[in-house]
Amino acid sequence: MQSLIENSESYLIFFVLVFMFLASMVKILNEYERGVVFRLGKALPNPKGPGVVLIIPLIDRMVRIDLRTVTFDVPAQDIISKDNVTLKVNAVIYFRVTNPLKSVISVENYMYATSQLAQTTLRSVLGEVDLDQLLMDRTTINQKLQAILDEHTEGWGIKVATVEVKQIDLPMEMQRAMAKQAEAERERRASVIAAEGEFQAAKQLAAAAETMGKQELTLQLRYLQTLKEVASSEGNTTTVFPFPTEFLKTFASISK
Numbered sequence: 001m002q003s004l005i006e007n008s009e010s011y012l013i014f015f016v017l018v019f020m021f022l023a024s025m026v027k028i029l030n031e032y033e034r035g036v037v038f039r040l041g042k043a044l045p046n047p048k049g050p051g052v053v054l055i056i057p058l059i060d061r062m063v064r065i066d067l068r069t070v071t072f073d074v075p076a077q078d079i080i081s082k083d084n085v086t087l088k089v090n091a092v093i094y095f096r097v098t099n100p101l102k103s104v105i106s107v108e109n110y111m112y113a114t115s116q117l118a119q120t121t122l123r124s125v126l127g128e129v130d131l132d133q134l135l136m137d138r139t140t141i142n143q144k145l146q147a148i149l150d151e152h153t154e155g156w157g158i159k160v161a162t163v164e165v166k167q168i169d170l171p172m173e174m175q176r177a178m179a180k181q182a183e184a185e186r187e188r189r190a191s192v193i194a195a196e197g198e199f200q201a202a203k204q205l206a207a208a209a210e211t212m213g214k215q216e217l218t219l220q221l222r223y224l225q226t227l228k229e230v231a232s233s234e235g236n237t238t239t240v241f242p243f244p245t246e247f248l249k250t251f252a253s254i255s256k
Contacts (some may be wrong), residue, residue: 027053027062034100035062047100065100069161070111074118076169077126085131088169093118093149099157107156114153118163121148126165138165 029035029049037044037053038061048062055062076090095114097103103110125145126134134141145163153160 024057025054027055029053029064032066032068034065034067036065036100036104037062043101043105045101063104065097065103067097067100069094069096072111072115072118073166074115074122076167077119077123079123079126081126081131081134082128083130085170087126087131087134089122089126089134089165090167091118091122091145091163091165093160093164094162095149095153095158095160097157098159102155102157110153110156110158113156114149114158114160117152118149121145121152122165134165134168141165 027035027048029051031050033049035048035053037048037055039056040059047065053062072093072095074091074093076088079087079089081087093114097110107113122145125141125148129141142163142165145165146160149163150160
């Protein structure tokens, strides 16, 4: 009886070990995952997955690689622009793995390597441009950053899709100077618009004066209209004004 119990326990342990061995052979990879398998230290040429993948325990080792786009925030970097302005600039990069095998065997940690490359590239590129260019032509700078990063990470099996400069922190003195410049620009535009308005009004008045100068009666009627407006604006019913003799001459010529 004791021997039977011992044999049962041995079979149970054996079946448990066999089950664990078989379970360790089966790996399930999601649709967005691939598995780079190393067999006795040598990488197999074709990554596995998605779905069920069988590996040989103690002989194979599998590294999971996520193929989804990764969003990485580049920490704020201290940068001195080409015109010697100290800035703090941060950015965001979007990249993904296009070659799982290269991302494992060509670089130790592709996430860390890409982040460090992004920081150094950001400082290098922005240090070659003026502050005005950085503020006004950010699209071109983003495209240049993306092209440089994509070129360097191609050998790692990484595709950099987009790079965006997120925020630019200016020194307080520079912010005050830019605010004064913007205010001066607004005042200049207001002065130009006012001058243009006066110029157009002067042209219209000159044209009106030329027209009225050709017709003496028109000038006299305009004179009476002006006196009426003055009287109504003052609120008076009696107004004393000089009466030009030319006015009488005009009406005399008409009566003839």
